[in-house]
Amino acid sequence: MMAIQRVGIIGAGKVGIVLAGLALDAGYTVRISGSGSVKKIALTIKTLVPGAIASENADVVANSDIILLAIPLSRYKNIDADLLKGKLVIDAMNYWWETDGIREEVLDPSTTSSEQVQTYFKDAKIVKAFNHMGYHNLQEEARPKGDPKRKALFVTGNDPEAVATVAAFVDHMGFDTVVHNNLADGIMTEPGSPLFGASLRYAELKDIIDHFDQTEFGKEVAAQTHK
Template sequence: MDGDQAKIGVLGIIGAGRVGLVLAKLARAAGYDVLIAGSGDPARIAGTVEAVAPGAVAGAASVVARDADAVVLALPLPQHRTLPVEALRGKLVIDAMNYWWEVDGLRSDLGDLRTTTSETVQALLTESRVVKAFNHMGYRDLDEEARPAGTPGRKAIAIAGNDARDVARVTRLVDDLGFDPVVVGPLPAGIMLEPGAEAFGADVDAAELRAMLERFPTSQRGIMVARARAREV
């Protein structure tokens, strides 16, 4: 797939919090058409959206999902069951959500180390194609660190997904938004990007991000994951 084929036409974002707004801002700066949904009446966020990401259009989540070519999920993870499942049917869905146990509480459905939160989202969105990206870097770093391709020390964003064509499209998006893409493997490899892993919160270049990922199996988190999955066998 060449660069033109990989480019997403209309980018939808469900979640108009800090991460969602920053991604809308970056996408508009990169020339993307952007649709963004909050949790209620689109009119409530329209002014903020226009101020932060001029040209982005606020809409209902179902409309954003229907009209976008690919949709970023930037909601608190426990709200994933409110997603417009039917409107997302057949769509590329980019999961930028995280399970924050300090905020979300201890939940066996989200904290099971035998799987990943993105696989949990994929299990809900059975007719969508989920790729994990944009979850491990804080919104301030996303906002401040975007740089043109080729800039020395450009920061990196990791991507995990099962389908090569979808990963290529997300790779193009990451690059366009100002970061070096690092593909870590299929969707289950996203465990290395979740809270508790060294790469979570990483604001580093591609070489250092790859080094963090290589250290995961021998890290405390990696050992915990391996033990949990060994018990499943």
């Protein structure tokens, strides 16, 4: 596994800000970019997460060991695919109709959102994480390893080494992990699934994931993703 010291976050909305705060608390150097000017974002960052460095996408990527995508899903193609070449990238995005618009205009219905993100950023290693727990819970529920009240997050991707690195990072950020090595399994945590919005401990989260394939939603997903 690679050692993570510098964290880059693309997206200065609620999720991006919360993740920046968690990363700072965990001892990482944090750079963050947003859709506005760096000057405008810097004021927000200074107020909400003092210690993080506001910058542009290119600088964030160039000076980070891991990148978190925390932007509206409909905007990921606004980022040059080559920018993330060779990078380890956490997809913390979800489709949300209020910000993304009509689903069919954003996503191919025959495959999952993270698989489409991986196809677009074909030279990056995409791992899905931080997307099923609400940002308030992420902010409030981070706890040291071994704390009986510690919550868990689902982590999945196609590259086992990348997944292991992200799982260790998530653990350091304050959460246990349930790990899979299939990016398509990320569908289990997206809006409409039993896990979306879930703030659960490890055993509870693992139990729901283990039984997911038996639910009607799981059967529909399996039918779609294995066509």
